Amino acid sequence: MTSALGAAGEVAIASLIKRAPLASSLAQSFAAQGFRLALVGGPVRDALLGRLGNDLDFTTDARPEVTKKILQGWAENVWDTGIEFGTVAGKRGDTTVEVTTYRTESYDPDSRKPEVEYGDSIEGDLSRRDFTVNSMALELTTKTPEFIDPFNGLEDLAKRVLRTPAKAENSFSDDPLRMMRAARFASQLDFEIAPDVLQAIKDMAGRISIISAERVRDEFTKMLMSKNPRTGITILVETGLAEIVLPEIPKLRLEIDEHHHHKDVYEHSITVLEQAISHEDRLGGPNLIIRLAALLHDIGKPKTRNLIPGGGVSFHHHEIVGARLTKSRLKALRFDGDTIEQVETLVALHLRFHGYGDGEWTDSAVRRYVRDAGDLLVHLHVLTRADCTTRNAKKAERLAKTYDGLEARIAKLMEEEELSRIRPDLDGAQVMKLLNIKPSAAVGKALDYLLELRLEHGPLGEDRATEELLNWWSKENPTTK
Template sequence: MGEVQARVARELERIGPVVDELGERFAAAGEELALVGGPVRDAMLGRLQQDLDLTTSARPETTERLVAGWADAVWDIGRAYGTIGCRKGDWTVEITTYRSEAYDPDSRKPEVVYGDSLAGDLGRRDFTINSMALTLPDRGFEDPYGGIVDLAHRTLRTPGTPEQSFSDDPLRMMRAARFSAQLGFEVAPEVLAAMSDMAERITIVSAERVRDELVKTVMAPDPVRGLRVLVETGLAAHVLPELPALALERDEHHRHKDVYEHTLTVLEQSIDLEDRLPAAGEGGGPDFVARFAALMHDVGKPRTRRFLADGSVTFHHHDVVGAKLTRKRMQALRFSRDQTEAVATLVELHLRFHGYGSGEWTDSAVRRYVRDAGPLLPWLHVLTRADCTTRNQRKAERLRRTYDELEDRIERLSEEEELASIRPDLDGNQIMRLLGLGPGREVGEAYRYLLDLRLEEGPLGEDVAAERLRAWWAAR
């Protein structure tokens, strides 16, 4: 406990200039103010960020008046939920009126009701580790539900009964999985039981709110821990049913584990390779497209499983089927079009490398591999490497060497031919001039002919390309 107190003291020293000034302003106006929830928890864990959440007795219009002239910027986008946001220096501060959130059984949106006390506000929060507060400006510690004990035991519990908590806001069931993945905490048995009993209630929550929690889980330091909670409680059956469906199937290459376990291993291995991605920056970092592609890459297997006479199992075209399922699921969860297409494309291409064998591809096949992947090529490299989960070390090493060789060939050809921006040797205007055509379908056909020629034979130069084009046109 001494270590926790020392961490809190250090964090308070850091945020003191901001919260003390605010606390004094609210106290002078006869209002209560307290640092609450995640920032208090994170201060005790030594991981406080630049965002501060506070709760107050003041109504939003009063809060807005009290921060005016003190904050560098103020916004009221959360006013309907009792929240006024502001920025002070490097700090982002959100101040919310004491409140209660509860769902009507048939509603998709929470009804906001203002509360009248700090104790009441804390009792309506999701978990005990988020139900601690620091009153301001006196810095009194409030912990009516034993959050500090659960924090020490790394356990997720609810302030009241989990049934009441999840009835008030069903999304809290997904937050349990998310906090498990983010903090490495265990979900208490009674909380897991309530999640299992009430899993279907998640269906009244909007797709956007479900998506945001799923993304936070996938982007956490240990997403597999959180995903297991979602699957084992039955929540995944409602929000990402393709994942638990994998547990019923056997992977034809790795019969010692089912496709579900294989998928979670691929996700972990993908995370280990994130530093290879151009968007990762120094030291790597979470990449949603890479992680979600790893999670979804085999979801087509249940639909395509076939048993052969010799007892073996095939999953022909599970890449194409999986891409369709991925698009459908991501659209249902309201993901952006760009993210959806990126993940679905990687799912569709994830088997392509296995046609490489031991290096028999022609330069033409390598060009097509690069062209089909387009800007997603680094992500395809990561997914393909992560998809090797064999325990056979010799086989794993052989696959790694083969993919190293493919990447070397891609790099070599790229230097020679600028593979990432492959285009025909002639553009549309040149084609029209050579063939005496106006814009239309025939120009598109000629362009595709030259593109195939470019992929098959590499750069030809404008003169040779024009000669081949005239011959092709005459032969038509």
């Protein structure tokens, strides 16, 4: 079950020493108390792939209460929020560690939480893990470090394949979230899923429904933020998992016939996601908001699809329907309010650019575009550009040039008018003084009127704004003198 430190272990040790030198001192702290400690799971896999980070997972034969005491003598900060599952965490310098007692765990068929029992061997602990490439360990408290690989994870790592240590059906029955994790690892690591594992996911997809929305959300987010989310999304759709956790995506696979042609909306949405990712440098790097918006921007199309007599298809107001569906789905997945609001806004606005034709934008239209996008203006730029997936090179070039022109117009007006801070030329106090009214709905209505003038005509100045306000007020209240 265990092997002497071979070439693989030497690679992992070298990576560990280079990237996480504190691991050896932690091992010494456990050994001094007579306990074993091993680097385990993803960090071993990543060490072998040369991509080890500063978040390290360990397993030990020490019970959680003992682990906590040892960590308190080693780490700068310790927290035990996972102690009921045998896990204690700590941080020292830039290194964060999680130490978990050897355990076996199983799920009640109708329960979302595992029943944890502590084990007495590292091999037993490894047998309960999700995939063989995560079932390797590096024992650090023996005289000579040992590379432990009871399920041939190293071979699977070399083949870039995901298999389960135990029978896939048993593994997914114990923790159904592992099915989504397979899609996530396929995206993150560019691995294939073994045929029997893939079949088990298809057969057991319905079991994902017992997993909490928060855990599903976190796994989906990790997959979406990977370097190749197309792979994971495809797996979710083809296995039936998406039908349960994100049903709006498989619904994009609209039927197409010879008389009513339209783009493959599902393929288009994945392409838009990929093109948005290629523009993420404008947003400072990988960005969850733009990725969600790109993936979901057309989910209103199935509900608004209308066959046009004589051929063709329309999707009138799909952006409005899509924004509503986006809000509902993200709420169901327990995303935070800010994320939901931002993605909903982008979905609602994603067609705005195309509503203004081939570049005949008035200053008023530009101001409203900027006002409605608000802090999401650059996100909207990225989404709109990514949404051009036409294979017609001339059309693509024309759309790009048109949007270049819009961005130039925005930059010019930004400089001239401070578009990012569009507000009425008069404030509430001035309105109340000029109209001789108290705080009321009328003040808000007057400010809305002034804002519309500002958007339509640009900065008016205080004198003209006053004149316009008084004229408007006299029309609104003809008996007032």
